[in-house]
Amino acid sequence: MSLFGRYVPAFAAHRARIADAVLAAGCAVATVTPATQSPVFHYVDWRPPLGLSVALALLVCVSLWWRRRRPAQAVLVALAGWVAVAGIAAVVLAQYTLAERSRSWRVTAAATLPTVVVVGVPFWRVGGADAATPLSAAICVAPALLGLYVGTRRELVGRMRERVERAERERDLRVMQARSEERTQIARDMHDVVTHRVSLMVLHATALEAAEGRDATTFARQIGAIGREALDELRSLVGVLRNDGDVPLAPQPGLGDIDDLVARFRGLGLPVTLDMTNDTGERPPLLAEHAMYRVAAEALTNVRKHAGDAATHVEVRQEPDRLRLSVVNHPGRNPGGPQLPSGGHGLLGIAERVRLVGGELTARPTADGGFDVTAVVPLAVEHDERREPGR
Numbered sequence: 544m545s546l547f548g549r550y551v552p553a554f555a556a557h558r559a560r561i562a563d564a565v566l567a568a569g570c571a572v573a574t575v576t577p578a579t580q581s582p583v584f585h586y587v588d589w590r591p592p593l594g595l596s597v598a599l600a601l602l603v604c605v606s607l608w609w610r611r612r613r614p615a616q617a618v619l620v621a622l623a624g625w626v627a628v629a630g631i632a633a634v635v636l637a638q639y640t641l642a643e644r645s646r647s648w649r650v651t652a653a654a655t656l657p658t659v660v661v662v663g664v665p666f667w668r669v670g671g672a673d674a675a676t677p678l679s680a681a682i683c684v685a686p687a688l689l690g691l692y693v694g695t696r697r698e699l700v701g702r703m704r705e706r707v708e709r710a711e712r713e714r715d716l717r718v719m720q721a722r723s724e725e726r727t728q729i730a731r732d733m734h735d736v737v738t739h740r741v742s743l744m745v746l747h748a749t750a751l752e753a754a755e756g757r758d759a760t761t762f763a764r765q766i767g768a769i770g771r772e773a774l775d776e777l778r779s780l781v782g783v784l785r786n787d788g789d790v791p792l793a794p795q796p797g798l799g800d801i802d803d804l805v806a807r808f809r810g811l812g813l814p815v816t817l818d819m820t821n822d823t824g825e826r827p828p829l830l831a832e833h834a835m836y837r838v839a840a841e842a843l844t845n846v847r848k849h850a851g852d853a854a855t856h857v858e859v860r861q862e863p864d865r866l867r868l869s870v871v872n873h874p875g876r877n878p879g880g881p882q883l884p885s886g887g888h889g890l891l892g893i894a895e896r897v898r899l900v901g902g903e904l905t906a907r908p909t910a911d912g913g914f915d916v917t918a919v920v921p922l923a924v925e926h927d928e929r930r931e932p933g934r
Contacts, residue, residue: 618637622662651687651690816857827922831866834899857869861922865919866919
């Protein structure tokens with residue numbers, strides 16, 4: 544590692560302390576150096592001995608080194624240096640630090656007023672108000688105003704950063720909670736997945752027994768197909784719930800229930816149309832059906848809540864490789880009507896449900912001021928697995 548690469552990170556980590564040390568040392572030297580002292584504006588016309596100058600320089604240096612923690616003491620020591628040897632630099636830095644650390648107009652004004660008096664006496668004695676007013680303001684008031692601005696701005700930026708971080712944490716918690724609730728809801732779908740498929744298998748097995756061997760191959764093929772479908776559903780469900788515990792089970796609606804859902808919203812006064820197309824003639828996986836139903840329910844609820852009587856179109860289209868649902872509404876004029884209850888997480892929840900079945904949800908405004916919610920779930924893998932055993 545080069546010398547530059549070795550020391551630059553260390554300098555960045557201790558930049559504030561290094562800057563304080565440089566400023567403290569510079570102001571200490573300026574306080575006791577004759578070249579930086581005023582030859583006209585002073586309390587006492589004298590040249591202090593070397594020992595006193597060194598002691599005063601060390602006192603100023605230490606007080607300015609600790610100026611961030613004890614700004615009031617730094618002001619007092621700086622004023623002592625001004626009275627003793629007419630040192631200006633320490634007063635300017637101490638005034639700035641006091642205002643920047645306190646960030647209070649009252650504290651800054653209370654400290655600046657006596658400082659202006661102490662600093663202004665030599666100016667007044669020599670040049671009167673014409674000299675005392677601008678010089679005292681430049682040495683005492685201007686640094687204080689700058690310190691107030693810097694301190695207030697730093698505090699404001701810190702609060703904004705804290706709010707942003709808190710908002711991000713709360714957003715992550717909401718997302719995690721929504722995902723957890725959707726996983727729990729999907730766990731309840733186990734009832735449909737198992738009960739429906741197993742019931743069909745039992746019915747076909749009973750029919751096979753009653754047939755006494757007739758059409759045994761047909762019944763066996765049907766039982767095998769139903770069993771493979773059940774395994775496909777259970778395999779996807781186990782992947783979703785691998786880290787979840789046991790939860791209560793309850794039946795869930797699917798694509799066949801979207802007609803009733805649309806009818807309920809029409810009864811609430813929402814002008815909604817429905818278009819369902821199945822290009823394959825096959826039924827999609829139950830988990831995909833439940834996910835699409837939830838998307839339609841949440842999207843229509845949001846239309847009723849935020850757009851009122853907006854004309855809405857629901858389209859469900861099943862293609863060989865995917866299942867697609869879209870809910871598009873035009874701008875509404877009466878959002879104040881009766882509303883359906885909300886689940887509390889809205890699009891976060893249905894987006895998680897669609898993601899867990901391998902799909903994707905998009906929600907965006909349309910060009911005419913409406914809104915478009917679209918969910919797409921791939922089906923190619925499921926259909927390939929179901930066709931493969933029957934070859």
